[in-house]
Amino acid sequence: MIVFEHVGKRYGGRSEALADINFRVGRGEMLFLTGHSGAGKSSLLRLIMRLEKPSRGRVLVAGHDLDRFHLSQIPYYRRQIGVVFQDHQLLFDRSVFANVALPLEIQGVEPRESARRVRAALDKVGLLYRETALPIELSSGERQRIGIARAVVNKPSLLLADEPTGNLDPQLSADIMRLFEDFNRIGTTVMVASHDLALITRLRHRVLRLREGRLVGDEEAA
Numbered sequence: 141m142i143v144f145e146h147v148g149k150r151y152g153g154r155s156e157a158l159a160d161i162n163f164r165v166g167r168g169e170m171l172f173l174t175g176h177s178g179a180g181k182s183s184l185l186r187l188i189m190r191l192e193k194p195s196r197g198r199v200l201v202a203g204h205d206l207d208r209f210h211l212s213q214i215p216y217y218r219r220q221i222g223v224v225f226q227d228h229q230l231l232f233d234r235s236v237f238a239n240v241a242l243p244l245e246i247q248g249v250e251p252r253e254s255a256r257r258v259r260a261a262l263d264k265v266g267l268l269y270r271e272t273a274l275p276i277e278l279s280s281g282e283r284q285r286i287g288i289a290r291a292v293v294n295k296p297s298l299l300l301a302d303e304p305t306g307n308l309d310p311q312l313s314a315d316i317m318r319l320f321e322d323f324n325r326i327g328t329t330v331m332v333a334s335h336d337l338a339l340i341t342r343l344r345h346r347v348l349r350l351r352e353g354r355l356v357g358d359e360e361a362a
């Protein structure tokens with residue numbers, strides 16, 4: 141599903157944020173990406189999203205060399221990827237329902253079909269009963285689950301998360317990870333960047349370890 145071949149990334153004239161990264165992720169896998177702050181986790185995810193281009197090497201996703209995409213193809217490509225951020229990036233003046241519906245609205249999905257998919261996504265994260273609430277009325281764990289519902293409303297084949305439990309306590313973090321595992325169980329490829337080693341160790345998935353832009357570990361699930 142994801143192939144990195146000798147990938148390097150340099151921003152401007154600075155030192156390399158990523159250097160000679162090689163790995164493959166199979167369809168339907170779940171794995172963690174870990175490393176200290178500044179190790180290159182977000183850069184690696186941004187390359188997969190095609191928000192950045194590599195300075196060296198190739199990134200392939202679902203058989204496509206991302207460097208070869210025409211600019212007009214990129215939005216279609218990104219629709220196949222669900223992305224969850226630490227700060228969830230919800231719109232605070234819109235209801236939970238409207239936030240989750242946003243990706244479908246942008247694509248022009250017909251309202252009735254959109255409503256059906258939004259409710260299915262909210263149901264999966266256990267927050268269907270909060271559809272009319274505003275984000276401000278929710279707890280931080282609930283907001284993160286809304287961010288996840290929005291990420292999966294398109295039924296993406298690939299789900300990427302950048303420190304999705306960064307602000308949450310251990311219990312809520314475990315709940316969020318269980319949700320990712322649920323999506324993985326139904327076939328979604330899931331990659332989670334996190335520096336929460338306690339959580340990562342407990343969950344027993346494959347772990348890619350970055351240090352100063354280099355891949356220093358690739359440990360299979362225990």
Ligand SMILES: Nc1ncnc2c1ncn2[C@@H]1O[C@H](COP(=O)(O)OP(=O)(O)OP(=O)(O)O)[C@@H](O)[C@H]1O
Pocket residue numbers: 151152154156157175176177178179180181182183184
């Ligand atoms: N847009 C950018 N322009 C210039 N330098 C950048 C940019 N994005 C990242 N970097 C640099 O690249 C290196 C890797 O950063 P990156 O954000 O990928 O690491 P990270 O592991 O995700 O860290 P964090 O957990 O703090 O987000 C850092 O030295 C950072 O300063």
